[in-house]
Amino acid sequence: MSNPRADRVKAVARLAHRKGREATGEFLAEGPQSVREALLAHQSNDQLVQEVYVVPGFLEGHEEFATLLDAADIHTFFVTGDVISAMSDTKNPQGILAVVAMSQPQLFEVLATKPKLIAVLCRIQDPGNAGTILRAADAAGADAVIITKDSVDIYNPKAVRSTAGSLFHLPVLSDVDLGQVVADINSAEESFQILSADGYAEHNLDTLQDGAVLRAGAVESVSADEPALERPTIWLFGNEGQGLSEQEKALAQFNVAVPLYGVAESLNVSTAATVCLYASARAQR
Numbered sequence: 001m002s003n004p005r006a007d008r009v010k011a012v013a014r015l016a017h018r019k020g021r022e023a024t025g026e027f028l029a030e031g032p033q034s035v036r037e038a039l040l041a042h043q044s045n046d047q048l049v050q051e052v053y054v055v056p057g058f059l060e061g062h063e064e065f066a067t068l069l070d071a072a073d074i075h076t077f078f079v080t081g082d083v084i085s086a087m088s089d090t091k092n093p094q095g096i097l098a099v100v101a102m103s104q105p106q107l108f109e110v111l112a113t114k115p116k117l118i119a120v121l122c123r124i125q126d127p128g129n130a131g132t133i134l135r136a137a138d139a140a141g142a143d144a145v146i147i148t149k150d151s152v153d154i155y156n157p158k159a160v161r162s163t164a165g166s167l168f169h170l171p172v173l174s175d176v177d178l179g180q181v182v183a184d185i186n187s188a189e190e191s192f193q194i195l196s197a198d199g200y201a202e203h204n205l206d207t208l209q210d211g212a213v214l215r216a217g218a219v220e221s222v223s224a225d226e227p228a229l230e231r232p233t234i235w236l237f238g239n240e241g242q243g244l245s246e247q248e249k250a251l252a253q254f255n256v257a258v259p260l261y262g263v264a265e266s267l268n269v270s271t272a273a274t275v276c277l278y279a280s281a282r283a284q285r
Helices: 007-016 018-024 032-042 064-072 081-087 107-112 127-139 157-162 178-186 205-215 246-250 269-284
Strands: 026-030 049-054 075-078 096-101 117-121 144-148 172-176 193-197 233-237 254-257
Touching: 007 018, 007 026, 007 081, 007 096, 018 026, 026 032, 026 157, 032 049, 032 064, 032 096, 049 064, 049 081, 081 096, 107 172, 107 178, 117 127, 117 269, 127 144, 127 157, 127 269, 144 178, 172 178, 193 269, 205 254, 205 269, 233 269
Parallel strands: 049 075, 117 144, 117 233, 144 172, 193 233, 193 254
Antiparallel strands: 026 096, 049 096
């Protein structure tokens, strides 16, 4: 393909915008890392990747993609640099992009896997933060990520890039009602504790980590009236500027603060989320 004004090129470019994604149920995965992970995930879900567009010279330096594309058995189009630039959301495209089907797993499906750790993004607005938290959740071994209404669209091209492929590694539920999710979790057969990350909370993450270490291997566990990082946990993380609202914090059993030892007023939400998720992951292991 060599015409950057072709209808197909315009259709792919529209996926950079929410209206285009909602109309088709598809989104863009751009660059080697995102496309590689999408193609690997396609091996267990052959409805995931719809088509791939690649500049011929790209394959010369990325030989693995020829094997992945052959195995995927999907439509692959060779395009010029002008075409991929017209399709891409970035100023400097990396030579490959894929059109991927959006998925929306259901909460009951996630709960059926007996999850130990779930991250909930409450009104997170920045696509970089949303993608980074999802990536951190993946790295910490979380079982799912839930994104509430009024949050950024996780299929925004910048958010997708920020996940560095983690979007394809674990279930992501988006545009959900937090109150309904919490009600469903509380009525589930499995018992979860819901923790909210709040800079002014009564519980301290360091203290909770110390307690988890002291209890490791012990016969007795902590009272249900106190938080314990080793339990199956749902973490709530709030808006960048406002944090969690009083209503959101009220949905948690316990509010937990990440201690600040320097003079910084607060932590970026993605940094705080990473610290909290890893604290739980370590305690659970």
